[in-house]
Amino acid sequence: MAVFNQVEFDNHEQVVFCSDKESGLKAIIAVHSTKLGPAVGGCRMWDYAKDEDAVYDVLRLSKGMTYKNAVARLPFGGGKSVIIGNAKEIKSEQLFRAFGRQLERLNGSYYSAEDVNITCADVALMNKETNYVLGLEGKSGNPSPFTAYGTFLGIKAALQHQRGHQDFSGIKVAVQGLGAVAYGLCQHLADAGAKLFVTDINQVAIDRVVNDFGATAVGIDDIYDLDVDVYAPCALGATINDDTIPRIRATIIAGCANNQLAQSRHGEIIREKGILYAPDYVINAGGIINVYYETAPEGYTVEASNKHVEGIFNTLTEIFSRSEKDQKSTHLIADELAQEIIQNGL
Structure with missing residues (x-):
C-alpha cells in the first residue's frame, strides 16, 4: 500500500x-x-x-x-x-x-x-486514557451548532459578494445531507426566510426538517438539478465532480461538508461557470474554533467562541474579493491564504 x-x-x-x-x-x-x-x-x-x-x-x-486551522487563525x-x-x-x-x-x-x-x-x-x-482530546461535555461540548452558525454566515457572505445583499427572503437553498450540523444550518436558514429543499439517505432526518422548517423533500439524486440559488453540500465529500457540475443550477455552492471538490480542477470549472464557491475548510471551521476556546487561557465562553466564528464572514469576503481580482478559483485563494499564515505565523 x-x-x-x-x-x-x-x-x-x-x-x-x-x-x-x-x-x-x-x-x-x-x-x-x-x-x-x-x-x-x-x-x-x-x-x-x-x-x-x-x-x-x-x-x-x-x-x-x-x-482550516490556519485560515481560522487558530494556534x-x-x-x-x-x-x-x-x-x-x-x-x-x-x-x-x-x-x-x-x-x-x-x-x-x-x-x-x-x-x-x-x-x-x-x-x-x-479521555479515560488520555488528556489529548477536545470537545468534551461540560467544556466546549458539541461543536455542531457553531459549525452550523459559521456555515450560515458563509452563505450570507456569498450572497453579499454576489448579489450585494444578505436578505434570504425568497432565496432557495438545496441542502444535501441532514446531520446535526445541517439541521442547525436549516434552522438558521428557515429563520432568515429561505426556502429549503432537502435530501438525505435517512428518511427520519428528512421528515424532521420537513416538519420543523417546512422544507421540501427531494430525491437523493435530484438535489443537483434543482433551480435554486444555493447548493449546500452537507454530507460526505466529492459531490462537486464531472458528473454533477453540468447539472448544478445554483450560482452559489456553500455547505458544511469536507472536501467538496472531487479534484482541485473542479474549483476552476465552477468558477468559469459563474458559480461562487465557499471553500469547505473555511466555511465549516466553526466547530474547531469552538473547540479551541476549551484550551483558551481565559477559559471557555460561548460569547468568545461565537465572536471568533463570526470572523468566517470576513475571511470569506476577503477570499471572494481576491479570487475576483486574481481571476483564480476561491479554493486556490484559500490555500494561498493558509500557506501565507503558516509561513508567517498568526
Whole structure:
C-alpha cells in the first residue's frame, strides 16, 4: 500500500497505524503539520471498503485541518484520525479506551475530537486514557451548532459578494445531507426566510426538517438539478465532480461538508461557470474554533467562541474579493491564504 507517493501525503510529519487485538481497534492517525501548534482534528469512524481508502481519507482530511486551522487563525496544526469499522457494530468502551492509549503515546503532538460517527460520549471514553482530546461535555461540548452558525454566515457572505445583499427572503437553498450540523444550518436558514429543499439517505432526518422548517423533500439524486440559488453540500465529500457540475443550477455552492471538490480542477470549472464557491475548510471551521476556546487561557465562553466564528464572514469576503481580482478559483485563494499564515505565523 503506497503512502509516501500519494499526492495527499504532502510531507506529513507522522502517520501512525494502530491496532489492539482485544478491542478489535484498527485505526490510523495522521499528523500533517505542527508548525502553528499541536495538530488538532477529529476522529472519524467509517467502514472503509479497503485499507487504502482509509489511508487516502485520513491524509486528505489531515492536510485539510492544517489549512482550516490556519485560515481560522487558530494556534493549531493539522491532524486527523480514522477508526476502521461499522460504527453500529464495533463501538465499545474497550475500543475507545484502546484508541485513547494510542493518542497518549503521541505525547500531545495530536489532539483528537468528535467527527463522523463519533460522539462526545465516545470522546469521553478516550479521555479515560488520555488528556489529548477536545470537545468534551461540560467544556466546549458539541461543536455542531457553531459549525452550523459559521456555515450560515458563509452563505450570507456569498450572497453579499454576489448579489450585494444578505436578505434570504425568497432565496432557495438545496441542502444535501441532514446531520446535526445541517439541521442547525436549516434552522438558521428557515429563520432568515429561505426556502429549503432537502435530501438525505435517512428518511427520519428528512421528515424532521420537513416538519420543523417546512422544507421540501427531494430525491437523493435530484438535489443537483434543482433551480435554486444555493447548493449546500452537507454530507460526505466529492459531490462537486464531472458528473454533477453540468447539472448544478445554483450560482452559489456553500455547505458544511469536507472536501467538496472531487479534484482541485473542479474549483476552476465552477468558477468559469459563474458559480461562487465557499471553500469547505473555511466555511465549516466553526466547530474547531469552538473547540479551541476549551484550551483558551481565559477559559471557555460561548460569547468568545461565537465572536471568533463570526470572523468566517470576513475571511470569506476577503477570499471572494481576491479570487475576483486574481481571476483564480476561491479554493486556490484559500490555500494561498493558509500557506501565507503558516509561513508567517498568526
